[in-house]
Amino acid sequence: MAQRPGQGAVGLAWAGLLLACLCWAGNALVARAFHDAIPPFALAFWRWSLALVILLPFVARPLWQHRAELRRAGWRLLLVAALGISTYSVLLYFAARTTVAINLTLLNTCLPLATFIGAGLLLNEWPSRRAWLGMAVAILGLLVLIGQGSLASLASLSFNPGDLLMLLAVLDWALYTLLQRRWSSYFHGIPPLAFLGMLVLVGVPLLLPFYLLEQAxxxxxxxxxSNLAAIGYTGVFASLIAYLLWNQGIAVLGVAKATLTNYLMPVFTALLGYFILGEALQAYHWVGGAMIFAGLLLGTRQRAK
Structure with a gap:
């Protein structure tokens, strides 16, 4: 029987997931702010190229030491890298060209529902009723944010092509997360940093031909x-730090619990908009954010034995 992680590991996993979501909320702001300045394939390619340059000195030796496990993972590693490194980034940056940053993070909150269903179908890990209830409370909080506390605003909500692309990106990320969990036995024993290094090492060449076509x-x-600073942020915070923390959170907590933290991304986006852009925080931000936090706590709290 697999040993359950200790309370310290669980607490660190939750903290890491929250930090990852904060980094990705910033990524959505950067993607929207620079959508005219940096083409989508260019931003994705240079983001991950920078991450690769930083990673290689630390992961080259572990990758060589674990080459047998990596060979055994084979096409599975290729598919996971294509989904998580290449495809998701490009879909996000194309979506940012025609929709606003808050929409990117709001639509990203569809991830828990997609992974809840996918975890049941692919992993036979159906969430508990408490988790479903927590997700329902979080969704109500999300609707408060989307409708800005008004039913009329919620009813008049409209979507555009960028929103559709973001939904495709969410499905892509859900599949990346689920397959990483499903095939965890193939990746077992590979250190987290080396595993991420291998994903990036595979993902960057997949982006290269599309980047060259974009250039042509x-x-x-x-x-x-400013453009280099944007690439620097996405390469370090939204790539290295966030992906490491996300992968670790999945390994410790499982898919269903980990993805519930995505409901906090709109809250983080609103807070970043307040601190960085000077955008005012309204009452509905606080109400919606409190409901999302309550749903997250309800859905993830362990039932006392």
């Missing part, structure tokens, strides 16, 4: 300080 079509960007 005349889509270039000016390597000025």
């Amino acid at each position: 079509g005349g889509a270039h960007f000016d390597p000025n300080l």
